[in-house]
Each structure stands twice: as C-alpha cells, then as structure tokens.
Amino acid sequence: MRHAIATAGLTIGLCALVLQFGMTVAAGPTLGAAAAQFFGSFNNLASILTVLIFAADIFARSRWLRGFRQPWVYATMAAAGTLTIGIYLLVLAPQWQAHGGQLVADITLHLVLPPLLIVWSVGFNRSGTLTYAELPLMLAPSVLFVIYTMGRGLMFGQYPYAFADIPMLGPAQVTINMTALLVVQTVLNAFAVTIDKSILASKIQHDPERSPDR
Structure with a gap:
C-alpha cells in the first residue's frame, strides 16, 4: 500500500504540475x-517537493x-500540505473561478496530492526519530518562501496571493498575515513531530528495552 500511494502520488502530482506549468506558460x-509566476507559488513548490519525496520512496536506491x-523533510511537507488544504478551502477557492484544466490542476495540487502525502507519512513512514529540536529546521522552508515572496514583490510588484499584497493591504497587515501563517505552520510541524514520536512511545510500551533511560 505504501508504494501504491507513492506511485499514485508521483504520477498524479507530476501530471498536474506539467499541466499547471503548461497553462502558466x-x-x-x-x-x-x-x-x-509558477515557481512563485508556495503550492507549486510544495507539490514539486512532494513529488520528489514520492520518487525517493519508489527509487529507494537513488x-x-x-x-x-x-523524516523531517516529509513530515514538514505533510504539515505544509495540511496548511495548503486549509488556505485553499478557506481563502483561495471562494475567490477563484477556475474552469477546465485550471480547475483540474487546482483540485489535484491542493486537495488530492497533499492528502496522499499525509496518509503516506502518517500511515506508513513514522520513524519515531523526530524531535522538537528540529522545529526550526522544519520551519526554515516557509521562512525562506516568505522572504522570497516579499523580496520579489518589492522588486517587481508581483505578489502570488492577495493576503501577501503589500500595495493592496499595507505592510502592517501583510506582516500580520505572514506571521500568522508561520505560527500555524509551526503548530502543524509540532503536531507532526508529536505524531511521529507517538510510534516511539508505542514501541517502548511494547518493548521496554527500547526505552532511552536504559
């Protein structure tokens, strides 16, 4: 089942990314x-990383x-996928009137690919090795994207999302919006670590010799 999900995720994700890039071009x-524009989208970048994670599982010798x-890589992307789903359903979908291929790409990259990674990560790839000390590392991709987005916007006047549009909302509101997203991402990352640690606790419960105190 693990490899079946990875194969489906790789195939579906790659097709959707090619479709999205083609329409963007x-x-x-x-x-x-x-x-x-394509690489300025957080969801597109997250989808590319998700496809690479699935590819790494399929081509295990690569x-x-x-x-x-x-573990920190796919746990981070599973948490980011959860955030992506929430933003799409609550913020983006009500504003966008996508049709045809764009609608297919939107739904696939926002509502199909992220859940596949979440199921793959939680159901089959909990390592029990993640620690809360890795939270800064897990947050780094989101911080880098915020810096990139704000820098690109200030230089070229292009913002990928309305909630990040400084000319429209003002610097103060955009700062609040981006800070809130980073806080939510941090909480989701911590939740991912907690889920991963739960498998270690289960192993220790069933096999006391695994306890770190021994």
Whole structure:
C-alpha cells in the first residue's frame, strides 16, 4: 500500500504540475515571466517537493534522492500540505473561478496530492526519530518562501496571493498575515513531530528495552 500511494502520488502530482506549468506558460507574456509566476507559488513548490519525496520512496536506491527520505523533510511537507488544504478551502477557492484544466490542476495540487502525502507519512513512514529540536529546521522552508515572496514583490510588484499584497493591504497587515501563517505552520510541524514520536512511545510500551533511560 505504501508504494501504491507513492506511485499514485508521483504520477498524479507530476501530471498536474506539467499541466499547471503548461497553462502558466501559455498565459504568460514570456517564458521567464511564466517560470517566475509558477515557481512563485508556495503550492507549486510544495507539490514539486512532494513529488520528489514520492520518487525517493519508489527509487529507494537513488543517492540523488536520499535527502528527500529524511523524516523531517516529509513530515514538514505533510504539515505544509495540511496548511495548503486549509488556505485553499478557506481563502483561495471562494475567490477563484477556475474552469477546465485550471480547475483540474487546482483540485489535484491542493486537495488530492497533499492528502496522499499525509496518509503516506502518517500511515506508513513514522520513524519515531523526530524531535522538537528540529522545529526550526522544519520551519526554515516557509521562512525562506516568505522572504522570497516579499523580496520579489518589492522588486517587481508581483505578489502570488492577495493576503501577501503589500500595495493592496499595507505592510502592517501583510506582516500580520505572514506571521500568522508561520505560527500555524509551526503548530502543524509540532503536531507532526508529536505524531511521529507517538510510534516511539508505542514501541517502548511494547518493548521496554527500547526505552532511552536504559
């Protein structure tokens, strides 16, 4: 089942990303502008990492993908996927009027791919090795994206999300919005660590010799 989910996630995610990139290129004035818009989306970047995580599981002997097999990596992306689902359902979907291929890509990348990673991570890949000391490392990708988004917006006037649009909302409100998202991401990361640690507690309960006190 684990590899079946990974295979489905890799196939579905890759197809949806190709579809999304193709539509972005078709709508963009230039290839460079389209690429900047595509890679400026948190969900697109998260989806790319998710696909690589699934690929790392399928191609287990690949040394090029071993970094994506680290527990903190897929736990972080599972938490980010949870945030993605929430933002899409509560904020983005009511504002967007997507149709055709764009609707397919939106639903697949926001509501299909993230749950597959969550099920894959929680159901089959809890390592019992994550610690709360890794929370800063797990938050780093989100912090880097915020810095990139704000820098790109200030330089080129392009903001991927309305809640990050400084000219429209003002610096103070955008700061509040982005801080709130980072706080939520931190809470979700901590929850992911707690879930991962629960398997270690279960192992210790059934096998006291595993206890770190021994």
